[in-house]
Amino acid sequence: MRLILTYITGVVFGLGIVISGMANPAKVLNFFDIAGTWDPSLAFVMGGALTVTAIGYRLILGRSAPALDTRFHLPTATLLDARLIGGSAVFGVGWGIAGFCPGGALPALGTGNINVLMFVGAMIVGIVLARVAQARLVRPTHV
Amino acid sequence: MTPTEFTPFVSLGGGLLIGLSAVMLMAILGRIMGATGVLTGLIMPTNTSDMGWRAALVAGMVTAPTLYLLATGDWPEISVPVSNGALILGGLIVGIGVTFSGGCTSGHGVCGIARLSRRSIVATGVFMAAAIATVFVTRHLIGGF
Numbered sequence: 001m002r003l004i005l006t007y008i009t010g011v012v013f014g015l016g017i018v019i020s021g022m023a024n025p026a027k028v029l030n031f032f033d034i035a036g037t038w039d040p041s042l043a044f045v046m047g048g049a050l051t052v053t054a055i056g057y058r059l060i061l062g063r064s065a066p067a068l069d070t071r072f073h074l075p076t077a078t079l080l081d082a083r084l085i086g087g088s089a090v091f092g093v094g095w096g097i098a099g100f101c102p103g104g105a106l107p108a109l110g111t112g113n114i115n116v117l118m119f120v121g122a123m124i125v126g127i128v129l130a131r132v133a134q135a136r137l138v139r140p141t142h143v
Numbered sequence: 144m145t146p147t148e149f150t151p152f153v154s155l156g157g158g159l160l161i162g163l164s165a166v167m168l169m170a171i172l173g174r175i176m177g178a179t180g181v182l183t184g185l186i187m188p189t190n191t192s193d194m195g196w197r198a199a200l201v202a203g204m205v206t207a208p209t210l211y212l213l214a215t216g217d218w219p220e221i222s223v224p225v226s227n228g229a230l231i232l233g234g235l236i237v238g239i240g241v242t243f244s245g246g247c248t249s250g251h252g253v254c255g256i257a258r259l260s261r262r263s264i265v266a267t268g269v270f271m272a273a274a275i276a277t278v279f280v281t282r283h284l285i286g287g288f
Contacts, residue, residue: 056163
């Protein structure tokens with residue numbers, strides 16, 4: 001039951017990504033190209049997603065626990081540190097170079113598109129390298 | 144570069160679905176819908192009991208294009224206006240960046256901002272600004288990548 005509902009959640013996310021254009025680097029890069037062929041569509045993706053999530057979270061997080069787990073797993077970190085800001089800047093540079101972000105690329109894997117496979121393969125290498133580097137610094141944090 | 148069609152209504156609809164999925168995952172499992180966290184937990188698990196739901200979530204995501212194909216008769220459009228080298232370099236940089244930032248567009252940009260997390264608001268401002276600056280450099284200063 002848990003896995004079926006989670007699978008359906010993944011389908012809804014994936015449909016949202018492919019319908020919205022987040023899996024299309026041409027559209028994503030044009031969103032960033034304010035001085036050129038600007039396509040503001042992705043502002044509507046963020047606006048729609050944020051509105052639903054903000055309202056939904058207000059309703060759900062008031063409960064004592066989620067439906068199929070004993071507690072909510074929410075991030076507790078509040079520090080604005082160099083890792084957060086530096087990591088975000090590095091991520092933005094990569095997103096601007098390739099046009100894919102992780103959430104855009106994962107559902108796109110389902111098309112079998114070779115470009116997506118190349119991007120995701122390289123991204124996984126990057127994650128592993130960064131995790132190995134992190135393990136030598138300090139404990140990792142997550143959203 | 145080649146213009147793309149402005150699609151406010153379709154993009155808004157897709158965004159509403161992304162939001163719905165984030166709300167579903169919080170309501171069902173109490174988890175943040177963050178692509179970085181889900182993927183990292185699969186390829187470098189710290190807790191094997193979380194592997195099942197993460198795998199189910201990714202399996203659902205990967206199914207979506209096929210459902211889109213069945214419903215519309217076309218695969219979702221994926222046009223890549225950059226070279227293979229740029230894709231691979233970008234992928235590597237994205238993987239490193241999101242590991243240190245602890246999240247990406249879905250985790251920080253949607254779920255984190257929805258919770259009014261100060262970290263997520265700052266992270267999203269920084270990665271959006273960095274992406275805009277990068278595209279300005281690659282398209283208008285260097286002229287193609």
